[in-house]
Amino acid sequence: MPVPHLTNTLNAPTFDLEKRILTAKPTIEHWFRKQWQLHTVPFYCSVDLRNSGFKLAPVDTNLFPGGFNNLNPTFIPLCIQAMMNAVEKICPDAHNVLLIPENHTRNIFYLQNIAMLQSIMQQAGMNIRIGSLLPGIDHPVSVPLPGGEPLLLEPVQRKGNKLFVQDFDPCAILLNNDLSSGVPEILQNLDQTIIPPLHAGWATRRKSWHFSAYDNVAQDFAELIDIDPWLINPYFTACGKVDFQEKEGLDCVAAAVDEILNQIREKYTQYGISEEPFVIVKADSGTYGMGIMSIKDGTEVYKLNRKQRNKMTTIKEGLVVKNVLVQEGVHTFENIHQAVAEPVIYMIDHHVVGGFYRVHTSRGVNENLNAPGMHFVPLAFDTTCMQTDPSAPPDAIPNRFYTYGVIARLALLASAIELERYIQTPLSTLAMAETR
Amino acid sequence: MPVPHLTNTLNAPTFDLEKRILTAKPTIEHWFRKQWQLHTVPFYCSVDLRNSGFKLAPVDTNLFPGGFNNLNPTFIPLCIQAMMNAVEKICPDAHNVLLIPENHTRNIFYLQNIAMLQSIMQQAGMNIRIGSLLPGIDHPVSVPLPGGEPLLLEPVQRKGNKLFVQDFDPCAILLNNDLSSGVPEILQNLDQTIIPPLHAGWATRRKSWHFSAYDNVAQDFAELIDIDPWLINPYFTACGKVDFQEKEGLDCVAAAVDEILNQIREKYTQYGISEEPFVIVKADSGTYGMGIMSIKDGTEVYKLNRKQRNKMTTIKEGLVVKNVLVQEGVHTFENIHQAVAEPVIYMIDHHVVGGFYRVHTSRGVNENLNAPGMHFVPLAFDTTCMQTDPSAPPDAIPNRFYTYGVIARLALLASAIELERYIQTPLSTLAMAETR
Numbered sequence: 071m072p073v074p075h076l077t078n079t080l081n082a083p084t085f086d087l088e089k090r091i092l093t094a095k096p097t098i099e100h101w102f103r104k105q106w107q108l109h110t111v112p113f114y115c116s117v118d119l120r121n122s123g124f125k126l127a128p129v130d131t132n133l134f135p136g137g138f139n140n141l142n143p144t145f146i147p148l149c150i151q152a153m154m155n156a157v158e159k160i161c162p163d164a165h166n167v168l169l170i171p172e173n174h175t176r177n178i179f180y181l182q183n184i185a186m187l188q189s190i191m192q193q194a195g196m197n198i199r200i201g202s203l204l205p206g207i208d209h210p211v212s213v214p215l216p217g218g219e220p221l222l223l224e225p226v227q228r229k230g231n232k233l234f235v236q237d238f239d240p241c242a243i244l245l246n247n248d249l250s251s252g253v254p255e256i257l258q259n260l261d262q263t264i265i266p267p268l269h270a271g272w273a274t275r276r277k278s279w280h281f282s283a284y285d286n287v288a289q290d291f292a293e294l295i296d297i298d299p300w301l302i303n304p305y306f307t308a309c310g311k312v313d314f315q316e317k318e319g320l321d322c323v324a325a326a327v328d329e330i331l332n333q334i335r336e337k338y339t340q341y342g343i344s345e346e347p348f349v350i351v352k353a354d355s356g357t358y359g360m361g362i363m364s365i366k367d368g369t370e371v372y373k374l375n376r377k378q379r380n381k382m383t384t385i386k387e388g389l390v391v392k393n394v395l396v397q398e399g400v401h402t403f404e405n406i407h408q409a410v411a412e413p414v415i416y417m418i419d420h421h422v423v424g425g426f427y428r429v430h431t432s433r434g435v436n437e438n439l440n441a442p443g444m445h446f447v448p449l450a451f452d453t454t455c456m457q458t459d460p461s462a463p464p465d466a467i468p469n470r471f472y473t474y475g476v477i478a479r480l481a482l483l484a485s486a487i488e489l490e491r492y493i494q495t496p497l498s499t500l501a502m503a504e505t506r
Numbered sequence: 507m508p509v510p511h512l513t514n515t516l517n518a519p520t521f522d523l524e525k526r527i528l529t530a531k532p533t534i535e536h537w538f539r540k541q542w543q544l545h546t547v548p549f550y551c552s553v554d555l556r557n558s559g560f561k562l563a564p565v566d567t568n569l570f571p572g573g574f575n576n577l578n579p580t581f582i583p584l585c586i587q588a589m590m591n592a593v594e595k596i597c598p599d600a601h602n603v604l605l606i607p608e609n610h611t612r613n614i615f616y617l618q619n620i621a622m623l624q625s626i627m628q629q630a631g632m633n634i635r636i637g638s639l640l641p642g643i644d645h646p647v648s649v650p651l652p653g654g655e656p657l658l659l660e661p662v663q664r665k666g667n668k669l670f671v672q673d674f675d676p677c678a679i680l681l682n683n684d685l686s687s688g689v690p691e692i693l694q695n696l697d698q699t700i701i702p703p704l705h706a707g708w709a710t711r712r713k714s715w716h717f718s719a720y721d722n723v724a725q726d727f728a729e730l731i732d733i734d735p736w737l738i739n740p741y742f743t744a745c746g747k748v749d750f751q752e753k754e755g756l757d758c759v760a761a762a763v764d765e766i767l768n769q770i771r772e773k774y775t776q777y778g779i780s781e782e783p784f785v786i787v788k789a790d791s792g793t794y795g796m797g798i799m800s801i802k803d804g805t806e807v808y809k810l811n812r813k814q815r816n817k818m819t820t821i822k823e824g825l826v827v828k829n830v831l832v833q834e835g836v837h838t839f840e841n842i843h844q845a846v847a848e849p850v851i852y853m854i855d856h857h858v859v860g861g862f863y864r865v866h867t868s869r870g871v872n873e874n875l876n877a878p879g880m881h882f883v884p885l886a887f888d889t890t891c892m893q894t895d896p897s898a899p900p901d902a903i904p905n906r907f908y909t910y911g912v913i914a915r916l917a918l919l920a921s922a923i924e925l926e927r928y929i930q931t932p933l934s935t936l937a938m939a940e941t942r
Contacts, residue, residue, distance in 0.1 A: 096601060096631050097601075098631065099632070100601050102631075103590075103594050104599075144580065146893070147890040147892055148583055148584060148587055150892050150893065151584055151588065154857070162540070163539075164536075165532060165533075166532075193892060193894065195534065195535020195536065195538075197532045421590070456583055456586050
């Protein structure tokens with residue numbers, strides 16, 4: 071595979087962070103083992119990273135990963151083995167599993183992800199069928215997929231507190247649907263085990279809660295290997311009651327942007343970084359890259375045109391943005407043939423099972439690549455994220471990928487803590503929590 | 507890789523067993539999950555299988571596997587991931603591990619195994635050093651290995667109830683030494699965790715106990731998927747107080763041989779198998795293919811020449827055979843270019859992490875390939891033992907290897923039960939148990 075180069079020409083990266091992580095591998099793995107005993111890890115997870123050469127940080131953590139089809143087929147056995155572990159831990163008695171995907175029946179890439187997930191679970195020894203929540207589906211629909219078997223989507227039925235599809239009685243429900251538009255009635259109060267739990271969906275989750283948990287994790291980890299936590303942790307804050315369309319709550323956003331820009335500038339001065347700081351403003355819940363913008367000055371918030379305001383107001387499934395996350399932007403300095411390449415790391419249970427680059431030729435280093443549909447080219451990692459090469463430089467591919475796997479697991483750990491907090495917190499408190 | 511062919515020309519294999527196993531995959535994996543909850547699985551394990559086309563069975567289960575170097579490098583990540591699980595379960599607090607190998611410092615193949623094991627544990631995040639029990643070693647010895655880093659063997663020291671090597675304080679001891687000549691004093695009454703436990707060594711283990719546990723496992727499994735347990739289970743019995751040199755106890759052996767030959771003949775008649783039955787007589791403890799012979803009639807036991815009697819009397823490290831296992835021979839009908847090929851399956855924790863064929867051109871289908879030194883050519887499996895291909899025939903390589911992984915895990919489960927029984931049984935009873 072073409073190897074992404076770090077092209078931060080202004081500040082030649084010193085790879086201090088990578089060196090520190092590689093040297094501390096036994097300490098780090100020992101620490102992770104302890105963490106996995108203390109916390110219940112999400113069933114699966116993908117983490118978007120940004121690598122600026124001087125900083126490596128997670129910017130998005132997805133608890134319903136949608137790109138298993140983008141992983142390197144050579145390492146799918148790692149997914150199967152990890153899946154066997156995940157099933158053992160969470161639902162050892164499960165035999166039949168019903169997989170509930172997103173409702174994007176026309177997105178072939180997404181359906182290939184579902185087909186791959188189904189195959190991984192089958193290879194791990196589960197019977198798995200796919201139950202669609204799409205209102206239009208009242209009989210099984212076979213969707214042809216390029217280069218593979220057709221995917222059978224079946225209408226989900228409910229009897230009492232159990233979901234099923236025709237002649238199939240699942241003991242567990244696996245969600246690959248992030249519940250952006252809330253928890254549908256058909257999924258409420260079920261007797262079956264639901265994996266991940268309903269509160270892992272965007273109806274409950276807040277990115278600000280995730281990054282608040284990540285703050286703690288990054289702090290502990292930074293102490294463990296004696297680094298500045300900023301090197302792995304983007305500044306952030308959150309604003310509530312924001313309406314870009316009606317221009318409400320913008321003062322909070324503008325102030326937050328300027329505050330974070332100031333914090334970044336201080337750090338850039340401290341480290342002699344001459345890049346221009348930027349901030350990402352995005353919906354505090356939800357995914358798919360809608361409701362997201364890159365800003366270099368607080369006043370820009372007041373100057374959005376109608377199209378930009380529209381984009382910031384609605385996210386997936388027409389939901390209205392009310393809470394926004396204002397997050398330090400981390401430059402992307404990984405390039406392949408002039409195209410920006412952003413790493414995405416996949417985990418099942420607490421195992422890093424692979425990753426890929428999102429490669430995009432027409433976007434800048436400070437823009438978001440996870441756009442709706444498939445406006446990027448996936449480039450599967452051609453080594454795993456576990457085998458380091460002590461004889462190679464710290465930015466050699468196996469070493470760089472190990473480092474990615476470490477930072478991704480920190481975000482995974484943050485998700486575990488984040489999910490624990492939702493359980494401990496009454497929902498009414500939660501609704502208030504993200505307001506400033 | 508060249509694919510071994512099943513060349514049982516007299517009885518074209520019907521692959522009924524493979525079909526049954528492949529169809530029942532979800533039932534089997536569900537059953538295994540339950541078993542791993544009920545039993546503590548050995549840390550690692552390798553299982554020698556024999557495939558006669560009509561029968562597939564384990565013939566030897568090694569709790570100190572010595573061929574990690576023979577596995578396909580592509581799938582070493584599976585070993586690393588499984589190792590992380592094994593460490594989490596058995597010694598989550600371990601940071602520094604001392605690996606104690608066999609005393610074969612001149613066997614380069616074995617030392618390559620140790621180097622690979624060290625690398626797997628390092629990649630799993632452990633600090634690992636190699637402590638030699640060789641009396642001659644009083645300072646660190648660096649052994650050059652072809653195509654790799656040299657291996658550093660260090661003299662083991664003991665202080666109170668702790669083992670260590672220079673400037674290295676291990677919290678766990680990993681044995682890759684099968685304790686054939688008993689448990690050396692330096693390993694007795696240690697405060698450190700010893701993995702696998704000392705009673706997994708040949709000083710305690712009896713093959714007859716293993717196959718007795720396997721009897722139960724095979725019975726349960728056969729009921730689960732509705733097959734004749736004989737299809738996966740060789741007949742066996744044991745004789746005590748045997749001395750081939752002094753011609754003592756031979757009546758027991760001869761009678762056992764004839765009894766088992768009769769049992770086999772009945773089964774061969776039942777299944778219309780026209781092969782000639784044979785029986786393997788081997789030491790009830792120990793490994794490395796010494797003290798083993800193939801017999802087709804009980805009277806042969808009385809007609810051994812001096813060389814044969816010698817061979818049957820001493821095994822590894824000059825130990826004298828007193829207890830023998832008499833076991834149904836399973837023909838080897840896997841061939842590569844006229845060479846006999848015998849599968850060996852590797853497991854870490856309860857995960858099948860790979861396998862290889864022992865390929866030997868100069869041996870017959872009913873002889874034992876695990877000879878001292880390295881009189882075979884290893885041929886690594888080029889797929890894992892987990893990904894089945896439902897669209898391919900039952901004997902297609904991925905499907906055949908999955909079946910091998912299932913039977914190997916049955917032997918692993920038998921080992922788990924076997925080890926539990928040693929703990930529950932006073933040693934004096936144990937010493938009597940294998941006598942007939």
